[in-house]
Amino acid sequence: MSGRRGLIGLGIGVAAAGVATAAGLATDRVVRARRARPDPAGVLDDPELEQRGTVVVADDGVPLYVEIDEPADPATGSAKDLATTVLLVHGYAHSHAIWAQQRRVIHEAGYRVVCPDLRGHGRSGEGDDTTYTIAQLGRDLATVIEQTTPEGHLVLVGHSMGGMALMALAEQHPQLIRDRVVGVALVGTSAGGLSEVNFGLGKQLGGVVHRLGPAAVARVDRRQDVFNAARLLGRNVESALVHRYSFGGPVPKDVVREVAEMIFGTRLHVIGAFLPTLMEHDRIEALAAFEGVETLIVHGTRDRMTPIAHGERLATTLPGAELVAVHGAGHVLPLEAPDLLDTELLAFLERAERSVSATRSDRPLGAKESR
CATH class of the missing domain: 3.40.50.1820 (Alpha/Beta hydrolase fold, catalytic domain)
Structure with a gap:
């Protein structure tokens, strides 16, 4: 049951994260790659x-x-x-x-x-x-x-x-x-x-997203086990979420993947930390x-x-x-x-x-x- 609650919290968090809806579905492979990324301060050392x-x-x-x-x-x-x-x-x-x-x-x-x-x-x-x-x-x-x-x-x-x-x-x-x-x-x-946007979820559920989203994203960022559980949902679910919150109609699969890869390049704690300023803007x-x-x-x-x-x-x-x-x-x-x-x-x-x-x-x- 705790794993299910974690996934529900993940869903709330990614919905609140706007186009970052699939960020919580990143595999641990992606997480490891992201954390191993070279310090941007040294990018000019790369020819x-x-x-x-x-x-x-x-x-x-x-x-x-x-x-x-x-x-x-x-x-x-x-x-x-x-x-x-x-x-x-x-x-x-x-x-x-x-x-x-x-x-x-x-x-x-x-x-x-x-x-x-x-x-x-x-x-x-x-x-x-x-x-x-x-x-x-x-x-x-x-x-x-x-x-x-x-x-x-x-x-x-x-x-x-x-x-x-x-x-x-x-x-x-x-x-x-x-x-x-x-x-x-x-x-x-x-x-x-x-703060009034319901993300196409309806007024009541949209309100829940606003109240719980940042905290849910923060919790997921701290828990590798949630990432591992979410991984079982598969790439199709991940792509469906990215598509729903990024596009209004059909787009090629590689375009959806391109957006997903950009999302996966953004740390979850960054996504969560930006949410309040977006809502207060x-x-x-x-x-x-x-x-x-x-x-x-x-x-x-x-x-x-x-x-x-x-x-x-x-x-x-x-x-x-x-x-x-x-x-x-x-x-x-x-x-x-x-x-x-x-x-x-x-x-x-x-x-x-x-x-x-x-x-x-x-x-x-x-x-x-x-x-």
């Missing part, structure tokens, strides 16, 4: 990684892994301002790899691209659990910008928790937004109110810093983690923002609707480029468009 990655040290000493794609030939001319840098920020329990296709397309269009791994995610280092907050992520992004892109125009693109981190950045550094940011794209994210007022900036909002109509109402609220709060509703899609739009997202981001970047020559006060905001 392969040195060619495509660098490390930025956060204000509290946490090493943040960042990959940068420079324009192929910045000396060749075009009307496009090749100095513009696009910062792609991933979401909760993911890594910079979520942006693989968008990153390639944007780079091929002539932009400079910067892709960080958030603290505790991907190849970045771990901080104290008390530092796993949206506010700290905003400070981390400020450090990444300072050390990788100290000048030039910026376009900020954030998915899920990455979008929330951009709101924290704007809250902390409004002058940076006014002086350098020419575009902001918010994908499957929210300015607040996630309320930065609707911080959005004022984006007024007058070319803004794109992309949201899936079947997003169970941040329902479409959150995207609609963003669009209502930001006059002139374009809202693109992706019908039938779920939370992980970079992988579920990559071609559509590519098209929307490239069109958005073109609009942002055109806006560079306009002053902030004179820049036309345009009408909101929903699809």
